[in-house]
Amino acid sequence: MRFFFRSRQFKVILTILIALIAVSVIFSVIGSQLSPQANIVGTITAPFRTAATSIWNAFEDYVKAFNEGNRLMTHNAELEAEVNDLREQLADYQQTATENEFYKKYLKIAEQNPDFQFSPATLISRDNDDPYGSFVINKGSLNGIAAYDPVITDAGLVGYVSQVGLTTSKVTTVLSPQLSLGALDNRTNDSGIISGDLETAKQNKTKFKNLARSCSIAIGDYVITSGEGIFPKGLLIGKIDSIGNDKYNTSIYATVTPFANVSEIRQVMVITDFEGQGNMIYEVGE
């Protein structure tokens, strides 16, 4: 063991370790950028991950299509070749229809908010060890994505872009305690802060905190973004499930089920620009 600590190998390993710790400290302070080595490797491996995800999706689609067509195939064995051909066409059609449906849903949001600039993105990997459901999308700074861009689905707010690489970005979800966003009860206009914790994240829920004891929120109320911070005003977040008293102060909190089901998301829209976005990020930076 003593010989190892005096060896050249140990010095090389120690140098690498120190370099990694330095990079880790620097980039955790910067916060919104992938570390350079992860960025390079992420860019190189992104096509492999995209391919793996596509194969898996195609496999799932094929299994679904097969189950639906099984009865017909049994009764029409002589038409097997034709059925296969039709199935392929059906898969193409379903994909096109799904894409159309996807864009149509966002059209309504775009019409209501003409200042929004969207960039569609596909989820390419998910960190299964993260209880808050963070994931990686296939768009990065080369596609105009920037740190703190809001991420939505047609159902509502998903989270924000926390780290940006060249061709991929990491998204922190509304379930995470790292996210702290101003929110309003859509019915009563009572304001508070949306921020998750471990307990609520396990149930795919988040918390609406710092509500005044005198507020009149109720179970079933919708919660929307207040427009303070990095998110534009009026994005749907979720529905109030339960209301409780905060253990540590006189305020109350509500448990909110996000409209966007974080664990089942495959495609998202990144809002790359909206009115006042720059100012808001500046305020957060300050």
Next chain:
Amino acid sequence: MPKNLKKSFIFIFNVIIFFIFSMLPHSSFINIKLFDISISFIIPLLVAFALYHSPIAAAMAGVLSGIVMDSTAADSYCFNAIVLLIIGTFVAVSSNTLFNKNIPSAAVMSLLSALFYFVAQWIFFHAFHDGINQSLTFLLRHSLPSAVLSAVFIFPFYFLYSYVKKL
């Protein structure tokens, strides 16, 4: 098989196996979990690799697979690279000094390495973040069982690498 060809074959085999197992836990839909306990294949794989390689080779294997994991993991700037470097070096050095290269030693080192990885992960990403009281349940119900379950997978990797060594 000529010696150079054999070396190239083993090198490519190692690159592919490490690439697959470092990508697997972060692939979007292949979610390997048992009762909410996640399994890390990369730790027993690295332990088995380090048993039969030099500390520098084990450290490099740990760093590179850690970087692949860091590129998709949530908020881990260099966490996986650093921890896997330490694990690779520790196992390679201690397999020549403190332990042997037999199955019991491999099992013990795999368990120690997995415990180190999951406890470090809990400390940095949960205890510092949510506080010890709030995240203690996560340690007991997720991190420790994950470490034990991951360590079990040393056996197939141990036999795989002992076979590769004999080639």
